[in-house]
Amino acid sequence: MRRSSLTLFLLLFACQRPPAEQASSPVAPGGAASRLEQAAIASGAIADPAKISPVGLFQRSHEAGRDALCVIPARNGDLHFGLEAIFGEEPACRGRGTARRAGDKLILSFKGGDRCIIVAQYDGDQVSLPGVVDLACADLCEGRGSLEGVSFPRIANDAASALRARDRSGDPLCAG
Known part of the structure; x- marks a missing residue:
């Protein structure tokens, strides 16, 4: 025992x-x-996310509107982007600028007065903005709109699709 x-x-x-x-x-x-x-x-x-180019169109439709981000290559090798996030009839955020890849991040530098910079998460299939963005980015939004926590799933991985994307008023989201 x-x-x-x-x-x-x-x-x-x-x-x-x-x-x-x-x-x-x-x-x-x-x-x-x-x-x-x-x-x-x-x-x-x-696929290795580190090797997937962010060039393309990222878009999500929802009951309040549509969020779209386009990324295109520039002549000098940089990346340019345009984005629009719509939150109903009036509130919306929009902006353009240059993008730079840093590992699993996509650094979005907006053109304009206050120099808004957003460091987004990028995994090859989606671009996700952080839950808190710099106060300098408030000028990009109308009404009660905010870019905080907005995500953009990839729907196309070519520059041609990104160039065809239009904003709410019908203008090109990304300028060529």
């Missing part, structure tokens, strides 16, 4: 302790998914 109790205790104790290799090299949160994603990229199962 004593021997089986000792064996049971040792088995329970062994289940409680991590293996030696896990104890010496802790995995950061999300590390397993990161390794899985890297393996999928290496095998070609999914």
Whole structure:
């Protein structure tokens, strides 16, 4: 009886302790998914987001309106963008400027007075603006509109589609 109790205790104790290799090299949160994603990229199962150009059209329609972002290449190798977020009959935000890629970020520098700059998340399939944007960006919006938290899913990955995109008034969203 004593021997089986000792064996049971040792088995329970062994289940409680991590293996030696896990104890010496802790995995950061999300590390397993990161390794899985890297393996999928290496095998070609999914595309590497770092290699997907942001050029194209990103757009989402919803009950209050439509959010659209176009990104086109410029002659000098830079990227230009135009965006419009519509929140009903009147409130809307719109702007144009230059974009720059920095890892999984897309830095949007708006043309205009207060130098609004937004650092958006870019994963190859979507551009997501942060939940808080600089006060300098308030001039881009009318009424109670705001660019905070707006996201733009990709619908086309070519400059021609981006150039065909129109804003609410029918003008080109991206100027060529």
